[in-house]
Amino acid sequence: MGHNKLDKFEEKIGYTFINKFLLKQALTHSSYSNEKRMSKLDNNERLEFLGDAVLELTTSHFLFKKYSKLTEGELTKLRASIVCEPTLSQCSKDLELGNYLLLGKGEELSGGRNRSSVLSDALESIIGAIYLDGGLIKAEEFVRNFILTDIDNKKLFYDSKTVLQEIIQQSSQIPVKYYLIDENGPDHNKIFVVEVRFENKVLGTGRGRSKKLAEQEAAYNAIKELKNNQ
Amino acid sequence: MGHNKLDKFEEKIGYTFINKFLLKQALTHSSYSNEKRMSKLDNNERLEFLGDAVLELTTSHFLFKKYSKLTEGELTKLRASIVCEPTLSQCSKDLELGNYLLLGKGEELSGGRNRSSVLSDALESIIGAIYLDGGLIKAEEFVRNFILTDIDNKKLFYDSKTVLQEIIQQSSQIPVKYYLIDENGPDHNKIFVVEVRFENKVLGTGRGRSKKLAEQEAAYNAIKELKNNQ
Structure with a gap:
């Protein structure tokens, strides 16, 4: 991927990586690393593992503070409406994340660039990459700006x-x-x-x-x- | 609960709360708040909601760094062996957490002070309380000192x-x-x-x-x- 394209994506997400390799890794789907015979460890799956947990914490903390009168059960239900594939893939589409993914040919031909699971996983990988590169505060900013927006509507839709x-x-x-x-x-x-x-x-x-x-x-x-x- | 007892627990966990109410809340089981007709919002369940996510992130980050050659699937399996009721209740027992819990009479009589689910939930609440009181770094220290110890043995046991x-x-x-x-x-x-x-x-x-x-x-x-x- 050209540097211009990575720059453009950084502009879009409002975060500039110190370590550009992390950004590139977050955009590398397993189908691409398989096709190029790269190590499994260089695709975005490990970052997704980490990013999923960062998203869970930032969302939980946000809801905990915003809804001080909700019980644990209500908070859990609300969190599940945000940290879920349909919401995350919609947020990815808003960011046009699909345009920036590195995919293998088969995945590309079968429509991977618009697949909910691919987009949702890649978004979590981006969150993991920002967390490693810039710390929790920066990851939190990203989550607030691109995922925890318009909560009332999301809540309405999923419930x-x-x-x-x-x-x-x-x-x-x-x-x-x-x-x-x-x-x-x-x-x-x-x-x-x-x-x-x-x-x-x-x-x-x-x-x-x-x-x-x-x-x-x-x-x-x-x-x-x-x-x-x- | 007397101040002496809270002091003793703080000494044990190596963290002194700025806001003592958070510590007391983390030790308050729902059976106690029900019995005393306190608000549901003042028992430890909301803190558990938050603490669960803090534990998930601190554990994920620790494993991500420690095991740089493990795939996402292997990391997920390993994390599940740590963030699970048996491990957490064992960690609570090591801290003698049961001695410090506020329980309702029925829960007390039916052995709640030694119940795995009660102990495991309370440990997550403590983590949530430390996170709110002292931030991620302090919560991370607690998790490393009292949960992420002796990983190889835990891994061996659960796998x-x-x-x-x-x-x-x-x-x-x-x-x-x-x-x-x-x-x-x-x-x-x-x-x-x-x-x-x-x-x-x-x-x-x-x-x-x-x-x-x-x-x-x-x-x-x-x-x-x-x-x-x-």
Whole structure:
């Protein structure tokens, strides 16, 4: 990767590495190190191991301070909505992280540059690299600027089913129900379609790679719809 | 809890709190706050949430530096052998942490002061409290002094089955086998007894609250026995 490209990425993330090798390593997917017959130890997996723990701590500390009235169980649930593949891959997409990854040819051809797991792992590797290069404070800054933004929306999205039920309960004891109405695509790449209904009226529809994700999206769309009609 | 007792505990852990309330909170089990009708937020569960993440990061960073040739998968396995209830409760016992806990009467009577989960959670709470009071460096010192000691032995204990198989493989392709030979006690408090055998010869016996723990202990005893006979 050219120096210009690394410079551009550093500008984007607002952090300049002392040790550029760490940045390059964080952007090196295992498919690339395999293809180039590099040592396994030079791809981004070890940095991901470390970065995952840095992200866990910075997120936990942030939530601990911000939500002083939440119990341990509520904090754990909230943290899980942030430190999860869908959120992290969305944050990676906001940073256009995919454009900077070093991938092997096979991974490239099969769409690795947009794969949630690849993007989410690489983001954790970047966090691990910043932590090693600049310490906890710098890693914390990065996490706050690019992951812990817009928490209320993230919370809403990943916990939409709970939020929807709370809205409905204000006026009724009847629970909403989720119905699987369609499954598309081949087995390894299925899309589920779910409707959420209240007293047989459809409140929202959602699609996702699992029933659970489709239900969350259906609930999220229902909340948006209910709010528009208020 | 008297000040003398808190002083004594601080001496033991080698850290003096600026904010003594944090220490007291870390030692307050939920059964005590329930009994005294204190707020849930004043027992040690929120500190445990934070301390768990501090422990995860300090352990990950320590292993990352110490084992520069291990892959992410190997590091993850090793970390799991340290950040786990059996190891943490053993560390708590070494610190006699149980003596300093504030417990409710029911928990006290049912043996909570020696319960692995209570001790392990309280140790994480102490780590969270030190982190809030003194920062990451102080928390790291505590973790190194009281948890990350004698790693090789801990590794051996929690991965004894693998180690035993490796020893046997030096001279044979036949795997060792584990046999459940007894189960004692009532359903909610069972003790399993397992033998590990090689070509029908008993190499070691182990006991534990799960088959897995009993197998690990059997393997551990077999390794000790084999080393004694060398």
